[in-house]
Amino acid sequence: MFYAHNLHVFTNFDGDINVSPFIHSVLPMLRYQSIPIKGFWILLALITPLLSLSQPFTITGSVSDELTRKPVRGANIRIYGTSRGTSTGSDGSFTLGPDALPVTLAISCVGYENTFIDLLEKPGKSLRFFIKPVSYDLQEVEISPSDYRFIFRNQNYSVLDYELSNGLLFLLVTRGIGREAEMVVLNLSGDTLATTPLPELPPLKICRDFLSNIHYYSARGTTYQCNADTDNETVDFLYPVPFDSLEKYIRPFLFRIGDRVYFQQKILNNFGTRIGYGSRNSGQVFFKDFINTRKITELRDDRAFYYQWNNAYQTIRAGSLPQKSDDGLPEDPAFDFSSSRAEEGSYGSFESAAHWIEFYNMRYPFIRINDDTLVFIDFSNNTMELMNRDGRILKKNNISFHQDDPELAEKTADDKGASVSSGWRWGNLILQDDSTRALYTFYQKTGMVKLCRLDYRTGTLTAETMIPFPFPEKFRICNNMAYYLCKPAGIGETRRLIRSRLN
Secondary structure, eight states, rough: OOOOOGGHHHHHHHHOOOOOHHHHHHHHHHHOOOOOHHHHHHHHHHHHHHHEEEEEEEEEEEEEETTTOOBOTTOOOTTSSSSSSOOOOOOEEEEEEEESSSSSEEEETTTOOOOOEEEOOOOSSOOEEEEEEEEOHHHHHOOOTSEEEEEOOOOOEEEEEEEEEETTEEEEEEETTTEEEEEEEEEOOOEEEEEEEOSSSSEEEEEEEEEEEEEETTTTEEEEEEEETTTTTTTEEEEEEEHHHHHHHHHTTTEETEEEEEEEEEEEETEEEEEEETTTTTTEEEEEEEEOOHHHHHHHHHHHHHHHHOOOHHHHHHHHOOOTTTSSOOOOOOOOOSSTTTTTTSSSOOOOOOOOHHOOOOOOOOOEEETTTEEEEEETTTTEEEEOOOOOOEEEEEEEEOOHHHHHHHHOOOEEEEEEETEEEEEEEEBBBBOOOOOOEEEEEETTEEEEEEEETEEEEEEEEEOOOSEEEEEETTTTTEEEEEOOOOOSOOOEEEEEEOO
């Protein structure tokens, strides 16, 4: 007879294995039945390997560059087929605890080839993996995997949105499908200063107004002004107002200089813009009206095409072909052609919205460089105007950095600066450094993005920086650092906030 009390002899068969679950499972059987000793040892030999594979343990190791043999910081090590993973520290080391063996480890890092390693048995010592650098086919641009840093990385939370204001980062983080959400306040180095639950769910976004106030938007149509109390590590949500009210009264204002508040209004259904300022002494003053006549001509031509192409017979019968006027403006002040009677409504509202976004997306950047210098960019006429604070034009430069034609775009670069290579498409946006007031624009190519510094005095590009992650979102720039959101490969679906140093 072999009784349970004899099992203490082999409970330490492997010092890292706990076989107590096995003891409890066979204890009743051993009490009431007889098992030949030889048969029991055979049974134990079969079960012990299974026990060793099913118990949790910890893997420690490091990741190094295959060529330089130096540690790789920020490499992602993931258990393939799951969302569990970790990343390497500054010395390339990592710790990971799989539930069972065998597993496949997937190692990924920007600037390196993806590596997959099958782990069949528990390692007896720390592991060292080598990954191979990869070269991106991005012409003259070289990506360095060390010029970025994760500002917020949490396996449980994803960054839905963020804003930068007065040296603080406001993050809207969520878990699940917006069911759990918080506001987190960090300094520019990534240290957490305050956290607090949101006043209303589900979350939608956060925005910054012209006075650098942060507003939280809920999906229910309410906005709250956010006030960070870093001493008490909380965020107060003040002045709840309807979404449309805030957009109506805050959006037109751009910046303040002294007692003047500068604003920009849409006119002619965004085919033009009106710029001015308001103050107590002078009241409301307009100093610039701009109408994009080229886009109006494009609209008229497209309207005529749709009327004629879709139903020429009914168009002629209805006599609804738009007529051109000598003043360059269309007759219909609303510019609404979402459903024409000639087409019997075949050109629907969704097509109309897409048409406006793709073909009539007009921006009129009006930017404050300092208290004495303002910049207005006219993409229609390819010019950049420098003004004083009263709106008087001081200088006008020709620009071509926004054009897709490589021959024209390359003229934008100076001898020592950046150039727009073939295949890169302009991102239709002007960015500004909150600290230095420098201007930037960006270009896209197969998911990759490069930021280029724009010299407002000449209209040329002077430096460029490749963003080391594909498909980045929402850029903010402060003190020569670019902040953005993205989903790095190999670490699940959570969005991270990342910072890159600009050249």
